[in-house]
């Protein structure tokens with residue numbers, strides 16, 4: 001049912017979808033208004049460049065551009081007859097659907113969508129074929145959407161390893177305000193405080209603050225758009241977060257620290273409600289090895305060479321390094337079957353390895 005696809009917007013999300021589809025043998029044609037992004041996505045093996053006049057419509061076209069340009073890009077794609085079915089990936093749905101309808105897009109062949117996998121990085125260089133593995137993928141068909149189009153986009157989400165979830169657009173926007181958009185603003189607020197910290201404070205940054213502020217590294221231009229398109233629902237959540245924080249500060253100021261206990265209890269209970277926390281099904285199945293690396297030229301090169309010598313492919317790497325400290329920690333993601341072999345080989349060649 002999905003044998004060919006067009007992806008408009010070869011950035012993080014579009015290229016990740018293209019890579020995932022390619023793994024299932026789907027023929028993918030890509031386009032982007034930025035020729036450098038298109039070239040990089042093609043070089044990464046995500047697909048071929050979409051010709052000016054394709055010979056035949058693809059089974060599905062994915063519009064993977066920033067929310068405010070989705071309606072025009074969708075209109076253009078439909079006008080060119082690029083596919084039989086269209087979907088988008090924008091993080092907000094109500095405003096995009098409203099503008100698409102106002103612009104005269106065909107709503108029968110359009111299934112508004114939103115994959116709940118992403119990263120705090122942009123562009124095709126950050127794309128990963130497994131970005132959507134085990135994640136939800138919201139589908140928000142309107143009353144005018146053709147049911148067979150929904151089937152096609154359901155299949156597309158499944159080919160990317162995601163769990164499709166049908167939800168109406170207003171409920172979607174309220175939900176993502178709570179689980180994605182407000183958390184992004186709160187993360188940014190905490191990260192912004194770090195501008196006040198001196199070098200000593202930042203050298204003391206541990207994993208907690210890194211986890212809490214990771215998403216604050218996202219593209220501010222994209223996030224201004226996302227928050228602005230979902231303004232009401234996001235503001236409602238932020239007001240309640242602000243009220244909790246004000247009450248916590250007041251309790252601390254009045255020397256009654258027990259007053260923050262209720263917030264901490266509710267926080268723990270809320271965290272426990274996130275699905276998949278205990279299960280394997282939402283986490284990508286890589287094992288992570290932490291390796292201590294000296295802060296000196298060539299250290300990472302030697303580490304990767306040692307992994308290559310052990311015959312282990314490093315799937316991903318993350319480096320935690322506190323400026324001013326002579327050491328850092330490289331977290332190497334590898335397939336679980338290779339974890340023990342790599343740990344042994346690195347330890348034997350003198351690296352300090354922690355599993």
Ligand SMILES: NC(=O)C1=CN([C@@H]2O[C@H](COP(=O)(O)OP(=O)(O)OC[C@H]3O[C@@H](n4cnc5c(N)ncnc54)[C@H](O)[C@@H]3O)[C@@H](O)[C@H]2O)C=CC1
Nearest residue numbers: 009011012013032033034065066067090091118119122123
């Ligand atoms: N970043 C994330 O983690 C997630 C983002 N999204 C949504 O995915 C969409 C794309 O975001 P990213 O891939 O992160 O951004 P990105 O910046 O990595 O990629 C966007 C690409 O669209 C291209 N583009 C912009 N206007 C265009 C146009 N009119 N025609 C053709 N190409 C155009 C840009 O040149 C860029 O290469 C957004 O709507 C965002 O809300 C959805 C889930 C997660």
Ligand SMILES: O=C(O)C(=O)Cc1ccc(O)cc1
Nearest residue numbers: 091115116117118119120215
């Ligand atoms: O970085 C992460 O972990 C994310 O969850 C990113 C993300 C950003 C925007 C979305 O619309 C959906 C997901």
